[in-house]
């Protein structure tokens with residue numbers, strides 16, 4: 273079956289190649305051990321901080337309730353946010369889609385006569401492909417989060433929400449620095465970090481515009497919060513003359529007070545910390561010339577497919593995600609194939625539900641099926657998103673929208689349904705089917721051929737043996753015993 | 756042509772047209788710590804901050820803080836010291852003969868200096884966190900650019916939970932939140948290269964908190 277290749281509202285989208293990309297990742301031993309180490313480390317740390325937090329379930333329930341409240345009246349909270357932010361001097365912009373969002377940033381950069389633009393980690397800017405758009409205009413956007421900077425130097429894309437360069441070893445990074453920056457080829461992690469610090473300090477000081485993401489926006493005060501460990505977001509939002517924060521429209525919380533619950537939930541879930549090193553809460557630009565900080569603060573609010581998700585009663589809670597990364601670390605699929613295989617800015621279980629909804633299911637056909645539905649993601653999610661339920665919901669949509677694929681599957685399930693409802697039909701079907709199934713499972717040449725050629729056997733038997741059905745069924749033996 | 760703003764707000768409104776409003780979740784966060792005694796707060800603050808690589812000192816008064824700061828300067832070989840505009844900072848640095856410069860006004864000098872000294876408006880015992888408000892003190896760059904950050908914190912500013920400090924911050928700028936509220940829990944850190952923890956990647960590598968007023 274031929275799948276469409278790209279959709280226009282996400283940069284670097286290649287989600288329909290999940291199967292091939294996942295198979296390639298499975299062959300990459302160094303990648304798999306790096307992934308295992310990272311995901312285990314974060315899952316362990318999370319477990320340890322949660323041991324000290326007996327009220328964890330109450331916190332999750334509260335986080336879930338705040339998000340449900342916020343999403344169900346998002347129109348109201350967005351309008352409130354805009355009013356409060358503008359009253360405090362923040363300039364608020366909106367963008368329907370990727371192109372409009374990039375235009376807003378380009379317009380701002382043009383007005384400032386900016387050349388160098390420092391950026392702290394923001395997945396939304398990856399989603400809209402902002403760096404490429406700015407580079408196309410001769411501007412120089414520089415990622416300042418260490419992992420993102422490494423990935424940018426290498427011309428790659430992040431592979432984990434929290435540790436973007438998790439797919440690269442220290443030695444690879446040292447060689448990359450040697451090639452691009454002329455440093456020695458055998459630097460250790462401390463030395464590599466010092467190189468980044470030195471180079472980037474110069475960049476912050478010369479940049480005219482600093483771009484950050486937003487972790488939480490507060491409707492009642494027009495404030496927004498950015499959370500980090502490195503200090504690069506603080507520098508990016510303090511040194512340039514203008515600060516622009518880019519956010520998806522789902523980031524709103526109704527009240528300032530709600531921050532407390534999310535500050536307890538997010539760092540524990542993401543990195544297993546009680547709190548990350550820094551949180552900055554911004555409410556408007558400086559109020560007098562003697563104050564520090566940017567002269568202008570701008571917020572860009574992006575739709576790009578999100579408002580359509582709001583309409584869907586099952587899938588709406590997708591927008592409650594706080595991008596902590598916990599579901600990636602426990603996902604048996606992500607842990608084996610890593611972030612790049614998903615062909616999307618958003619990998620892992622959350623990516624498997626976000627991507628198809630933002631770009632359309634036909635542009636991300638394999639993703640809702642890239643899951644064993646084990647439910648580990650739902651169990652760790654700090655806002656209790658029922659990811660498996662949404663995956664099933666999206667699988668249904670894929671089938672509805674892929675008529676070329678549906679008839680065969682439908683026929684199969686109709687036959688199954690017929691057989692399962694009539695004992696007689698069942699008996700006949702199993703009597704005919706059993707020898708065929710035995711043949712398919714046999715080590716003979718015919719069996720091997722069948723396993724290779726007959727759908728859906730190939731998928732099932734690629735990594736495991738087909739169990740061999742017994743010669744005589746239980747029912748038959750039972751009947752004989754009675755006689 | 757409708758503006759992007761009207762279009763987005765309109766799309767959100769239409770999408771939620773038939774969706775009932777979820778009940779309000781307003782109310783205090785669960786897992787708020789109980790009120791701790793002053794001694795418990797200091798103990799907890801120290802344990803949490805030292806757990807993430809900060810150093811906590813306790814001294815009896817501003818004079819003792821000055822003595823300690825002088826010792827830290829000698830041990831660290833600091834020559835250039837940036838200071839915030841809080842009077843307590845001038846008092847303590849002056850007390851040990853440090854001639855600090857205003858870190859908020861001279862970036863080039865700030866970038867090259869050895870240490871930045873500020874206070875903090877709150878120290879949160881729950882998480883070992885300093886809370887700094889731009890309305891109270893020009894802390895933004897002085898607490899960030901130098902490789903070492905020293906925060907002087909009078910003991911009465913040590914509060915139990917995050918909510919205590921955030922509750923105050925909510926109205927600290929003439930009834931609104933001030934332009935910047937900064938929460939600091941330990942030095943700048945990264946684990947981006949093979950998960951190995953490295954301090955001081957972009958911000959300070961060392962964080963010293965001097966609690967003033969403790970029965971030391």
Ligand code: SF4
Pocket residue numbers: 541592593594595596597598599600622649652653654655656657
């Ligand atoms: S879906 Fe839940 S666990 Fe996954 S990143 Fe979002 S908030 Fe975290």
